[in-house]
Amino acid sequence: MxxxxxxxxxxxxxxxxxxxxxxxxxxxxxxxxxxxxxxxxxxxxxxxxxxxxxxxxxxxxxxxxxxxEKRQKYLHIAIGPTKSLDRFEFFLEKATEMGVDEITPLLSFHSERKVYKTDRGRKIIQAAAKQSLSNWLPQLNEPVNFNTILDSTSPQRCIAHCDASRKREDLLTSVSSYPNCLVLIGPEGDFSREEIEAAAAKGFAEVHLGTRRLRTETAGIAVVMAGKLY
Amino acid sequence: MxxxxxxxxxxxxxxxxxxxxxxxxxxxxxxxxxxxxxxxxxxxxxxxxxxxxxxxxxxxxxxxxxxxEKRQKYLHIAIGPTKSLDRFEFFLEKATEMGVDEITPLLSFHSERKVYKTDRGRKIIQAAAKQSLSNWLPQLNEPVNFNTILDSTSPQRCIAHCDASRKREDLLTSVSSYPNCLVLIGPEGDFSREEIEAAAAKGFAEVHLGTRRLRTETAGIAVVMAGKLY
Structure with a gap:
């Protein structure tokens, strides 16, 4: 039907x-x-x-x-829009299929793409929710700057980055236990050192996504899958 | 580098x-x-x-x-090539990034696409492996018919399908514990009843991927992620 x-x-x-x-x-x-x-x-x-x-x-x-369906867990992904629109919109589709709650395009120092028309994204999200018979339609916010997202009041806040010289927790094994979580995922060039330090100073947990070097959109899909499919 | x-x-x-x-x-x-x-x-x-x-x-x-890197686990996905080449090739890329070992395009009763040129796929896989600095290059086989794959000798063999009237195990919580596993994933129209029964008769375990209705390529990505990222 x-x-x-x-x-x-x-x-x-x-x-x-x-x-x-x-x-x-x-x-x-x-x-x-x-x-x-x-x-x-x-x-x-x-x-x-x-x-x-x-x-x-x-x-x-x-x-x-x-x-x-009652929501058991709330997952908000703030993610750098990729240079390739296709890759970003594939993330929107897959994250919707897997039950993400909220998505914010995140503009940061190394962002390759500085604008994203959310009208396009909302159509993709609605189509994906329909196709997967999802009871919940994820919310797609307008793009925000990095400093703005740091003021988020989510109970659990994480920044995923690739700087292996810093102490990081493994998010993929822990995210499913967080009832209400915001995860920041950087653009192709990752977050800058200053951004990581600013987030840490605001109380964000520094996390990694395993040993593989994942593309931005793959990292986003991995977090939603780990947080929502179990 | x-x-x-x-x-x-x-x-x-x-x-x-x-x-x-x-x-x-x-x-x-x-x-x-x-x-x-x-x-x-x-x-x-x-x-x-x-x-x-x-x-x-x-x-x-x-x-x-x-x-x-030594291989701890071996994961082989046999999956229906989707009508949209983009979707199938996105699966190839993501599965490679996440460390799949072997992929077979699987032709079955409801297949929307009956041919796939593996030369294209091998280029995508190699590019994805390079980009993710992966030590292992997944093997992409030539397409095979459903009946052929049933003769596979993998130690753990599963068929994922959407028929909720049949008893199925939850693969996403168990796949990471299988050291050597083959998973069959159907095309847009799922496997036919006859195919599911034939696989069960050959000893394949019937499995599901949670409560959501996932597209073919999303199902493939979910299995690789559950099997390889942890």
Missing amino acids: HLFYADELNPQQALLGKEESHHATRVLRLAPGEEVLVTQGKGVIYKGVITQLSKTEARLDITGTFSE | HLFYADELNPQQALLGKEESHHATRVLRLAPGEEVLVTQGKGVIYKGVITQLSKTEARLDITGTFSE
Whole structure:
């Protein structure tokens, strides 16, 4: 069954906006009377029947609950957008499939890419959440500067970096035990020494991701997988 | 330092072939006297100094060992090539970064793609292994049919599928404890019921990858990560 994101949703009815209605009519060629799934990405997926359908709007009667998921753990990844958009957006897709909660594009000293249009990212995230029948839609924030993220109030805050001369914990074996965690992942050139020291001074734990040299997007995928798949 | 794959390598000298020599001269603009890393992807990375260099051939004197890794675990993934080449090749790259040992494109009843040119894949794998300074170069086999892979003699053999009506073990929590394992991952439409039954009859363990509906390439990445990163 196909999953749609509703603009408005209550336990009786749902309203789909323009993009989802277009997808239902023009791509999937659905008709009134057909059963679909509908969610707002906040934990519950409902079953519904299409009652009205046009290119710009669709209405559904809710017939029951398909699935419900309570969040056990909250994982926020702040990650340098890679030079290649494809690589960054592949990260967005995979992180969504695996259940990340929040993503922030992080601009730092060695960033190869200084802007990211989050409209593009939100479409990718929504498509991935639909495809994987996820109850939760991750939040994609606007890009922020490195110094701004240091003021985050997450209970558990980590900075992943490649400087083996500094003492670091192994994040991949510990992240699944953190109920609410923010992880900073650097761009292609890693974080600068000054950035690592600034984060440490603000109380961030310094961490590594094992012995392999992982690309930025691979590091992000590894952290989400370790934190969410178990 | 840059890592090159040698056509010929002994503890004193190494010879680079045409592609690697071209990369050294034309892309990286290296010159005789410069120090590089060289391997054959069989566990040892050596340090070497370029002694002769042309567009088609390069010779190195080996000066020492950079790193050496013994294989603790062997992981072979046989996976349906996805309809989108990009997705399949992203899997090849990520699996290589994370240390997979062997990959077989697996053709089955629901395969969307019936051919895969392994020359392309080997280039991607070599580039990913170089980028991640991996001591080991994964082996990419020619595509095989489903029935052929069932005759594999791997000590631990698993088939991952999405049929929740059948009893399945959770592979992601167990794969890291298997010293030598083959995992079958289906194409977009999953394995057919007949294929699952045939594998079970041959002694394959039926497994799942958690509660999420993962795309083919994401399932492959998840297994390699769970098996190799810890």
